[in-house]
Amino acid sequence: MTRTRSVIRGVGSYLPANVVSNAELAKTVDTSDEWIQQRVGIKQRHIAAEGEFTSDLAVAAGRAALENAGLTPDDIDLIIVATTTPDYTFPAAATLVQMKLGMSHGFAFDIQAVCSGFVYAVTTADSYIKNGLANRVLVIGAETFSRLLDWTDRTTCVLFGDGAGAVVLERVELAEGEPERGIIASALRSDGKHWDKLYVDGGPSTTGTTGHVHMQGPEVFRHAVGKITDVVYSALEKSGHTVADLDWFVPHQANRRIIEGAGAKLGLPPEKVVMTVEQHANTSAASVPLALSVAVADGRIKPGDLVMLEAMGGGFTWGASLIRW
Incomplete structure (x- = not known):
């Protein structure tokens, strides 16, 4: 099968x-x-x-x-x-x-x-x-x-x-018995009651303008690490893997302290965490694939590696995807 x-x-x-x-x-x-x-x-x-x-x-x-x-x-x-x-x-x-x-x-x-x-x-x-x-x-x-x-x-x-x-x-x-490859498991979450902690004050149906970003930084930081680790553990549980099995953690590149905090809470050594935020800042939906592209290009991520993607954004929305490279 x-x-x-x-x-x-x-x-x-x-x-x-x-x-x-x-x-x-x-x-x-x-x-x-x-x-x-x-x-x-x-x-x-x-x-x-x-x-x-x-x-x-x-x-x-x-x-x-x-x-x-x-x-x-x-x-x-x-x-x-x-x-x-x-x-x-x-x-x-x-x-x-x-x-x-x-x-x-x-x-x-x-x-x-x-x-x-x-x-x-x-x-x-x-x-x-x-x-x-x-x-x-x-x-x-x-x-x-x-x-x-x-x-x-x-x-x-x-x-x-x-x-x-x-x-x-x-x-x-x-085929049956063939080594696992590709996307193994994912976990997605959202909670709209936090919408005003990170939002844009404009839109077609409200102001008819584009608007600007507003953020309650301490509140976002307070929620981030817990929500990140929540979906990571959920994806791992679905797959039967543990944190110890991960070769690479590729998180959303928002803030070095959030990335380091999530890595520490997961018990991951820093050398397994891909961090590129210093070079391109927070590029929202582009940040995870940008970091992934860097780690593939420089040879860190190799065939057979177990890679966890993770992100959290306004809404709040958050999610993780476990991939065998």
């Missing part, structure tokens, strides 16, 4: 060329490089250029993932884009990516779960594959989050950046 699994065939990423250091931010808001690094561990962030849209970042990351997989857009059945910052209210950014990739077949849609979006999208793609609705899925996390920021608010503008990351998931049938 065979088992259907969604295997990661390729990974890719893209960061805008414009790099903004902490020192540059300190020229316009009351902050400093020392203050930012000490509290959140960020050194710099990438900011999309004028006329460079979320779909453009997504296409660049998607093309890189396809190239890494040795595939073309003709091989893809479905595109899922996780984003909080689509080009337009509609159509979905995913359909624009489909167009820019030259695809007129298959289907495409967006997922909005803020920073958890990529984990939600990977889990959704896995369901489509296992239910026979797609054989290969291009999953992209892409954000131009800088366009939601109030650049006079030092509590938020220092935290975020723009970027995109992508994976190609492929349907594989594993």
Whole structure:
């Protein structure tokens, strides 16, 4: 008897060329490089250029993932884009990516779960594959989050950046006795009563404007570590694995202290935790695939490794996905 699994065939990423250091931010808001690094561990962030849209970042990351997989857009059945910052209210950014990739077949849609979006999208793609609705899925996390920021608010503008990351998931049938591969188990959660702890004060149905990010930082921090470990343990329990089995933990890159706190609570040694937040800040739905892409490119993540993806975002939403590379 065979088992259907969604295997990661390729990974890719893209960061805008414009790099903004902490020192540059300190020229316009009351902050400093020392203050930012000490509290959140960020050194710099990438900011999309004028006329460079979320779909453009997504296409660049998607093309890189396809190239890494040795595939073309003709091989893809479905595109899922996780984003909080689509080009337009509609159509979905995913359909624009489909167009820019030259695809007129298959289907495409967006997922909005803020920073958890990529984990939600990977889990959704896995369901489509296992239910026979797609054989290969291009999953992209892409954000131009800088366009939601109030650049006079030092509590938020220092935290975020723009970027995109992508994976190609492929349907594989594993024969009985064949080693496990692909997505093994996932866990997703949300709790809307926390919506006002991290939100944007605008939208088509409320203000008719885009709005800006608002965050109760201490409250988000207080909830983050517990919720992160909750879904990690849930995914492990479903799979029959334990924390000791993990080779790599790839968390949402929001804040160094949150990442370190979650790793410590899980009992993971720091060398098993992938951390890239200092180089690109919090890129929301793009942060997990960006970190994943770095760890694959530098050779840390290798075939056979057991990898845990995790993220938490506004809503609150949070989730984890366990993958055998």
